[in-house]
Structure formats: structure tokens, C-alpha cells
Amino acid sequence: MPLVPMRQVLEEAAKVGYGVGAFNVNNMEQIQAIVEAAKETNSPVIIQASRGALKYSRMIYLRNLIMAAVEENPDIPIVMHLDHGNSLKTCKEAIALGFSSVMIDASLTEDGRSVASYDYNVKTTREVVDYAHSLGVTVEAELGALGGIEDGHGAGLRGDEHLTDPNQVEDFVGKTGCDALAVAIGTSHGAYKTLRYDKDGKALPPALALDRIEEIHKRVPTLMLVMHGSSSVPPELVEQLNRFGGNMKNTMGIPMADIQFGIQRGVRKINVDTDGRIAFTAAIRKVFAETPEKFDPRDYLKPAREALCELIKGKMRDFGQAGHAGDYKLMTLADAKKKWYGGCGCACGS
Ligand code: G3H
Ligand code: 13P
Numbered sequence: 001m002p003l004v005p006m007r008q009v010l011e012e013a014a015k016v017g018y019g020v021g022a023f024n025v026n027n028m029e030q031i032q033a034i035v036e037a038a039k040e041t042n043s044p045v046i047i048q049a050s051r052g053a054l055k056y057s058r059m060i061y062l063r064n065l066i067m068a069a070v071e072e073n074p075d076i077p078i079v080m081h082l083d084h085g086n087s088l089k090t091c092k093e094a095i096a097l098g099f100s101s102v103m104i105d106a107s108l109t110e111d112g113r114s115v116a117s118y119d120y121n122v123k124t125t126r127e128v129v130d131y132a133h134s135l136g137v138t139v140e141a142e143l144g145a146l147g148g149i150e151d152g153h154g155a156g157l158r159g160d161e162h163l164t165d166p167n168q169v170e171d172f173v174g175k176t177g178c179d180a181l182a183v184a185i186g187t188s189h190g191a192y193k194t195l196r197y198d199k200d201g202k203a204l205p206p207a208l209a210l211d212r213i214e215e216i217h218k219r220v221p222t223l224m225l226v227m228h229g230s231s232s233v234p235p236e237l238v239e240q241l242n243r244f245g246g247n248m249k250n251t252m253g254i255p256m257a258d259i260q261f262g263i264q265r266g267v268r269k270i271n272v273d274t275d276g277r278i279a280f281t282a283a284i285r286k287v288f289a290e291t292p293e294k295f296d297p298r299d300y301l302k303p304a305r306e307a308l309c310e311l312i313k314g315k316m317r318d319f320g321q322a323g324h325a326g327d328y329k330l331m332t333l334a335d336a337k338k339k340w341y342g343g344c345g346c347a348c349g350s
């Protein structure tokens with residue numbers, strides 16, 4: 001059962017003008033929740049695994065769980081994507097596992113923390129593109145560097161020094177040949193995304209550099225943009241988590257209106273991890289708090305799976321991908337190679 005090349009899913013989204021959620025997974029219940037949401041809303045979907053997720057699951061487990069979801073749902077476009085690949089080696093490993101898309105995040109060096117030079121980013125991304133495209137695999141790159149560090153990614157950046165420079169975009173895309181580009185516009189990973197507080201110290205939404213998205217889209221209208229750090233950190237989920245013993249304080253996410261502003265200006269892939277983590281954990285905490293006598297994992301993982309599914313369904317509607325699963329005939333990686341990357345399309349492998 002083939003996975004779909006991400007480029008097809010994003011190009012189809014671009015034709016209609018919607019965004020596609022890319023949701024991080026670490027286990028079976030998260031995969032099932034996301035695919036169930038895609039099924040119920042008739043949505044294409046990107047399932048992504050970070051290096052941490054692959055390490056946690058010892059790779060082959062997560063890969064096979066995602067493939068089970070693909071096998072069970074042949075009519076839903078499902079992309080299996082590597083999130084924040086840090087080197088050609090990591091990307092090659094993911095491709096060998098069968099991923100239909102990889103991100104090479106060479107905006108940072110291989111340690112995933114230090115900001116890399118522009119030349120390093122171009123060179124490393126180009127190497128990944130050459131390898132991935134020879135196999136029909138889509139490549140997402142990153143220009144500029146995201147803020148935040150709390151989940152282990154990023155250089156802990158603050159301010160606008162490392163936001164994507166629209167002047168570099170054409171050169172970067174021309175030199176690397178990447179299919180999609182993650183832009184840094186002031187979002188960050190995790191549940192604490194802002195530097196702005198009111199007079200009482202309460203978190204206010206971050207001031208995103210949405211003008212940069214507008215500018216990039218104006219300059220390269222066909223470029224498919226990616227927004228990382230796009231969790232909205234819904235206050236009602238944080239409240240539930242805290243009500244049942246959690247301790248998340250003064251959190252702040254990205255308003256959906258800002259994401260939708262981006263979608264209207266070329267953002268096609270929207271990365272969400274934190275919101276899923278909160279929904280999942282809040283549901284588990286509720287079971288633990290209300291029925292402490294329970295000890296069967298199914299008693300808390302089932303409600304967690306359902307809560308995550310509800311959350312994702314809402315996002316699929318808000319991003320606009322709902323209803324679009326059946327719009328197009330699914331391509332294989334060989335089709336992608338032939339259509340976009342100069343392959344001949346026969347069995348000779350060229
Ligand atoms: O890129 C950030 C995602 O939230 C993945 O986080 O490395 O903790 O799995 P992780
Ligand atoms: P959040 O932490 O906002 O969910 O972002 C996730 C992400 O960007 C994964 O690459």
C-alpha cells in the first residue's frame with residue numbers, strides 16, 4: 001500500500017487554497033486518533049515523526065504502525081514525514097524505512113541547537129534534495145530559525161534576528177531545489193510561545209511577523225510554505241489538565257486567525273504537536289483523578305485517543321483540508337520522480 005508523496009498533497013492544497021495539518025506521533029493511539037479524524041472529516045493528512053519519536057519507538061514500531069493506518073485507509077492521502085531531520089544520514093534512514101517525505105532542518109547544525117550558516121544550510125539541504133528526489137521523496141527545508149527550546153529543538157532564540165529573510169528565499173529555493181520551505185516568523189515549539197504579557201503578567205499572543213509570509217508569497221507565489229510551532233494551546237484543554245492535577249502556567253499559543261492568514265498566503269503545511277500532547281494528557285489525568293481505582297491502560301488510553309481525535313477534527317476543519325481526501329488520484333513515489341524530479345518513470349531506476 002503506497003504512501004503519498006507530500007508534494008502531491010501540498011500541491012493539491014495549493015490549487016484549492018487550504019492548509020494541511022502535520023501532526024506528530026509517538027505511539028499507536030496517536031496514529032489511530034489522527035487517521036480516524038482524517039477519515040471522519042474526509043481529509044488528506046501528514047503524519048510526522050521527530051527524531052525523538054523514532055528513538056522512543058525504536059523506529060520500526062512507529063513505521064509499521066503508520067503503515068497499518070495506511071493499509072486500513074487506502075482512500076485517504078497519508079504522508080509519512082520525518083520532522084526536523086538533522087543530517088543527510090538521518091534523512092537516509094527515514095527514507096530507507098519508507099518515509100514519503102523528509103525535513104532537513106539545516107538552519108541549525110547537526111546538534112539541532114546551534115544556528116548554522118546560510119552556506120551550510122544550502123549545501124546540506126542540496127545533498128538531501130539530490131538523494132531524496134532520486135527516490136521520489138519530498139523535501140521540506142527551513143530558512144531562518146525557530147524560537148524556543150523547551151522541547152529540545154531550536155536554539156532558544158528570542159527576538160527577530162533569526163526570522164526568515166524574504167531577500168534570501170528565491171536564492172535558497174533556487175540553489176537547493178527543496179519542495180516546501182519552513183519559515184521562521186516568530187513561532188516556537190511548545191506551550192509557551194510568547195514574550196508579550198499584559199500589566200498583570202498574563203501572557204498575550206505572540207506578535208508574529210506575518211508580513212514576512214506576505215512578502216515571501218508575493219515574491220515566490222508557487223512556493224509551498226510550512227508553519228512550525230503552530231499549536232494554539234487551547235485554554236480549555238490547559239484548564240482541564242490543571243483541574244486534574246496538571247501544572248501548566250500562563251501558556252500561550254498561536255491564534256487560529258494567524259494560521260488562517262498564513263494559509264491565505266501560501267502556507268500549506270501546519271505543524272502541530274503540543275496541542276495533541278495536552279489533549280491526550282488532559283484526558284488521561286481526568287481518568288486518573290476521577291477513577292483512581294482503574295489500572296487497565298485501555299481505560300485511560302481510549303479516552304485519550306478520543307480526545308485527540310476530536311481536537312484534530314477541529315483543526316482539519318479550521319485549516320480547510322476537511323472534505324478534500326477524495327479530490328485526486330494518489331501518486332506513488334515513482335510517479336513523483338517522473339513528474340517533478342526528472343526520472344524516466346520506467347523500472348530502470350533512473
Ligand atoms: O519539533 C518538535 C516536535 O514537537 C517534536 O518534539 O522531539 O519532543 O518529539 P520531540
Ligand atoms: P508545536 O509545539 O507548536 O505543536 O509545534 C510542533 C512542530 O513545529 C513540530 O515540528
Ligand code: ZN
Nearest residue numbers: 189228229271
Ligand atoms: Zn517544528
